[in-house]
Amino acid sequence: MARSAILNVMVQAAMKAGRSLSRDFGEVQNLQVSMKGPGDYVSQADRKAEEILFTELSKARPGYAFLMEERGLIEGDDSQHRWIVDPLDGTTNFLHGIPLFAISIALERQGQIVAGVVYNPAMDELYTAERGGGAFMNDRRLRVAGRTKLIDTVIGCGVPHLGRGQHGNFLIELRNVMAEVSGVRRLGSASLDLAYVAAGRMDGFWETGLSAWDVAAGILLIREAGGFISDFAGGQNMLDGGSIVAGNETIQRALLKTVRKPVTPR
Ligand code: 2AM
Ligand code: CA
Ligand code: CA
Ligand code: CA
Incomplete structure (x- = not known):
């Protein structure tokens, strides 16, 4: 290379x-x-x-x-x-x-x-x-993982820490995702999470409240590994907006829909 x-x-x-x-x-x-x-x-x-x-x-x-x-x-x-x-x-x-x-x-x-x-x-x-x-x-x-059904996937996330707020939103997102995927992981380093998605180790990833330095390199890794990325609104404002959803084309789309599902009492 x-x-x-x-x-x-x-x-x-x-x-x-x-x-x-x-x-x-x-x-x-x-x-x-x-x-x-x-x-x-x-x-x-x-x-x-x-x-x-x-x-x-x-x-x-x-x-x-x-x-x-x-x-x-x-x-x-x-x-x-x-x-x-x-x-x-x-x-x-x-x-x-x-x-x-x-x-x-x-x-x-x-x-x-x-x-x-x-x-x-x-x-x-x-x-x-x-x-x-x-x-x-x-x-x-590197190539992103090829799985196309959420039920088969391992999805990474970031857990909001003390002082960052949005804990309530996160719990809703987590509950939505847990209901549809095979497993959820939390590494604690957003840049590594994105690298792991690029490497096909995790099928997808979502997090909010991030800064440009957490994600800038990882975004390119995923794109160049054939993956897809958006912010929570489905746009490309990841660097300034701080929210991110990643995966292969199918999983990214499905995960975006899943994390943003409205709350259903259960
Ligand atoms: P850091 O270690 O560079 O601060 C984990 O979910 C991600 O959130 C990591 O990329 C971590 O980056 C960041 N993070 C952890 N604690 C944080 C805090 N208190 N404020 C902002 N970002 C934080
Ligand atoms: Ca960081
Ligand atoms: Ca840091
Ligand atoms: Ca820091």
Whole structure:
């Protein structure tokens, strides 16, 4: 598999930040942790990884703008390009010693996501995609799962955490989905959830209340693996709207209908 120069830059940056996360994951009890809000933690590990990504990406492409979880928006001279970065997606897992976390890097060109990397250093799984070039895990080409009946599927979701609200809506969505699928999973890292859908490990995924850095790279992975994605309204406003429903063409459509079913007393 030949990677373009820009994807190579992203992979090298992700690996370097991944080494930093792996070191910190080994000594997680010594990390300084602070709370940004209820149930919303950030650690030195998040900040160090973000620093590495910012340094590496700006060295390789000076002037590109950034949108990063911890630093926020950083303007650039180049109005065409923007990096969308989550240095540690799944901080709660990380701080609990659960190896389900990832670095997520997407590159936007004129408002379109053209390259994406999701890297889980604990499992050494590197997911990459370029627009029109397919999606890969390490060197293996990815394809979304082919199941077409909801009853046969395993569907991932995100559970709203303390302070995020929408718990009531989530319980309705969950009840709707549980009634129609084979199993429901919750990994705790949205970028990995989307990578797992791209890899065909989960047949679909839904979550609300997400940010652009959680989903930007994963969206491209799924599209390039032949999958479909929409927001909860069926549109394509996933980056700003924060809601997402994914799967193959049939499952995505069915899942969207299922999660949005009105409540029926039972
Ligand atoms: P994070 O670990 O980068 O914060 C899990 O459902 C998803 O929600 C993860 O992608 C996680 O990203 C995000 N998340 C977890 N806790 C959060 C919080 N308190 N506020 C916003 N996003 C959160
Ligand atoms: Ca966070
Ligand atoms: Ca995140
Ligand atoms: Ca994060």
